[in-house]
Amino acid sequence: MQGWLRKKLDNSFDAADLAHDTFMRLLNREEMIAPQEPRAFLTTVAKGLVANFYRRRHVEAAWLEALAALPEPEVPDVEARAILLETLIEIDRRLDGLPVVVRRVFLLSQLDGMTQQQIAAELNISLATVQRHIAKALHRCLFAA
Secondary structure (H helix, E strand, O other): OHHHHHHHHOOHHHHHHHHHHHHHHHHOOOOOOOOOOHHHHHHHHHHHHHHHHHHHHHHHHHHHHHHHHOOHHHOOOHHHHHHHHHHHHHHHHHHOOOOHHHHHHHHHHHOOOOOHHHHHHHHOOOHHHHHHHHHHHHHHHHHOO
């Protein structure tokens, strides 16, 4: 497992972490299962963790790019940056699984600051659909475990 992850990640430390996380996911399940194909099961879990790893890296890179664009007096301190990055990663995790259009509407609203009318015009969807998508994404952000 670790060798496969090392090839995917090109980093032995990250591979070791994800191999550990893969087995911990299996061990922490409420209901222990005995998959018929344990190797395939572990690979499927590991693939999901690799996808999450790269998505987290993408969020971190976007955050660092946004920070670099801020004027010096507005740059948050190290602790605040860490908290904000954790929050962004958690929001991304909570939005995962929503349809692409719901995520896009939410991000246009919350990150780009577009009004609901602007989003409706941009995506050629009704205002009611925009409102429904924003409500769905907000609900996921606030109440997803």
